[in-house]
Amino acid sequence: MSRKMKESGIEWIGEIPEEWETVRFKFLNIGMNTGEAIDKEYWSSDKNDLVFYTAGLVPINTNYNEFPKWKYTTKRDILLARNGTPYVYYPIEHACYTDHIIRAIIIDNVNKRFVQYSIQQSISKVVVDSVSITTWSASLWNEQYVPFPSLSEQTTIAAYLDRQCTHIDNIIEKTKTSIEEYKKLKQAVITQAVTKGIRKDSGIDWIGEIPVEWEVRRIKNLFTLRDERNNLPLSEVNLISLYTDLGVVQHSDLEKTSGNKASNADGYKLVYENDIVVNIILCWMGAIGRSEYNGVTSPAYDVYIPSNNVECRYYHHYFRTSGFSGDCYKRGRGIMAMRWRTYSDQFRDISVLYPPLLEQKEVLSYLDQKCTEIDAIITKKQQFLTEMENYKKSLIFECVTGKREVSV
Numbered sequence: 001m002s003r004k005m006k007e008s009g010i011e012w013i014g015e016i017p018e019e020w021e022t023v024r025f026k027f028l029n030i031g032m033n034t035g036e037a038i039d040k041e042y043w044s045s046d047k048n049d050l051v052f053y054t055a056g057l058v059p060i061n062t063n064y065n066e067f068p069k070w071k072y073t074t075k076r077d078i079l080l081a082r083n084g085t086p087y088v089y090y091p092i093e094h095a096c097y098t099d100h101i102i103r104a105i106i107i108d109n110v111n112k113r114f115v116q117y118s119i120q121q122s123i124s125k126v127v128v129d130s131v132s133i134t135t136w137s138a139s140l141w142n143e144q145y146v147p148f149p150s151l152s153e154q155t156t157i158a159a160y161l162d163r164q165c166t167h168i169d170n171i172i173e174k175t176k177t178s179i180e181e182y183k184k185l186k187q188a189v190i191t192q193a194v195t196k197g198i199r200k201d202s203g204i205d206w207i208g209e210i211p212v213e214w215e216v217r218r219i220k221n222l223f224t225l226r227d228e229r230n231n232l233p234l235s236e237v238n239l240i241s242l243y244t245d246l247g248v249v250q251h252s253d254l255e256k257t258s259g260n261k262a263s264n265a266d267g268y269k270l271v272y273e274n275d276i277v278v279n280i281i282l283c284w285m286g287a288i289g290r291s292e293y294n295g296v297t298s299p300a301y302d303v304y305i306p307s308n309n310v311e312c313r314y315y316h317h318y319f320r321t322s323g324f325s326g327d328c329y330k331r332g333r334g335i336m337a338m339r340w341r342t343y344s345d346q347f348r349d350i351s352v353l354y355p356p357l358l359e360q361k362e363v364l365s366y367l368d369q370k371c372t373e374i375d376a377i378i379t380k381k382q383q384f385l386t387e388m389e390n391y392k393k394s395l396i397f398e399c400v401t402g403k404r405e406v407s408v
Contacts, residue, residue, distance in 0.1 A: 247289030
C-alpha cells in the first residue's frame with residue numbers, strides 16, 4: 001500500500017509523506033562562520049599536517065598553522081560553498097577551510113548526512129536572473145527549505161543514499177576513465193598514422209623512423225605566414241577563436257565565450273578557410289588548428305597559408321600531437337608556463353614530416369574512419385555518463401522528499 005502524501009507548499013519539493021514536515025535550514029544549525037584566507041604557498045605542502053577545504057576543489061593538504069582553533073571542523077559540521085557552484089561538503093573532523101567556505105554547525109538529533117543531501121537539493125533549485133551568483137551568503141543558505149522526516153527515517157534514507165551514490169559514483173568514475181582512455185587511443189592512432197610506415201630515421205627525436213619516401217622539411221617551406229588585417233567593424237565580421245580542445249571555432253557557434261570579449265575588431269588578422277591558426281602562447285599545449293571558416297581572429301594569433309602539395313587537414317592532426325607540442329616548447333621562451341611564447345620565426349623553423357600528397361590524403365581517409373569510430377564510442381559513453389549523473393540527482397530528490405520509500 002502506498003503511503004499517503006500531502007502538499008509541502010514548497011515548489012521544488014512538491015508532495016511529501018503525510019507525517020513529514022518542512023523546515024528552513026536556519027533551524028537545523030546553531031551558527032555559521034566563514035574560514036580564513038590561506039595563501040596558495042601552503043597548498044599541497046611537503047608537511048601535510050592538516051586538511052583544508054576550498055570551494056570547488058577536493059580537500060587539500062597543508063601545513064598552514066595560523067587557523068583559529070575554534071574554527072576547526074567537528075563531527076557536527078557541514079561546509080557550504082560561498083561562491084561558484086554551491087557545493088555542500090561533509091568534512092572530516094579537525095579540518096580547516098578557506099574564506100570561500102561557510103561552516104554550519106548542525107543541531108543535535110538530526111542526521112547530518114540527510115541534511116547534506118537535502119540542503120544540496122534545495123540550493124540547486126535556486127533560480128537567479130544572472131548567469132551565476134558570485135556569493136552564496138549564509139542568509140541565502142539559511143532561507144532554504146528542506147523536507148524533514150523523523151530521525152530514524154533520516155538515518156535510513158541517508159544510509160540508503162550513501163550505498164546507492166557510492167555505487168553510481170564508481171560507475172561514473174569508471175566511465176570517465178574509459179572516456180579518457182579512448183581519447184588517448186584516438187591521439188595514439190593519429191600520431192601513429194601521421195608518423196609511421198616503411199621506415200627511415202627522421203632526425204626528429206619524438207618521431208624516430210619514418211617511411212622511406214617521406215621527407216623532413218621546415219614549416220617555413222610548407223606554410224606562408226599570413227598577415228592581412230581587418231578594417232571592418234565588429235558587427236560585420238565573423239569572429240574566430242582557438243581552443244586547445246576544440247580547435248578553431250566561430251564565436252557564433254559557442255553558447256558563451258570565455259575571456260575578455262572584443263569591443264572592436266580593428267587590426268584583427270584575417271583568416272580564410274583551410275588556414276592554420278596558431279596561438280603563440282599556448283601552441284606548446286596544442287592550441288593549433290585548421291580553420292573551416294573565413295573570418296577574423298585575435299592579433300595574438302599567427303595565421304599560416306598552406307602551400308601547394310600540402311593537405312592542411314593532415315597538418316591539423318600533426319600539429320596537435322603531443323610530440324609536436326614538445327617541439328614548440330623547445331623552441332619557445334618565456335618566464336612561466338602560461339606565458340611561454342613560440343613566435344613565428346621559431347615556429348617556422350621547426351622540422352616536420354612531409355609525406356607525398358597522395359599519402360597525406362590516404363592518412364586522412366584512414367583517420368576519418370578511425371576517429372569517427374572512436375568519437376562514436378566516446379559520445380555514447382558521454383551520454384551514459386550524463387544519464388547516470390541525472391539518475392543520481394533524481395534518486396536523491398525522490399528519496400529526500402519521500403517520493404521513493406526507502407527501507408532498511
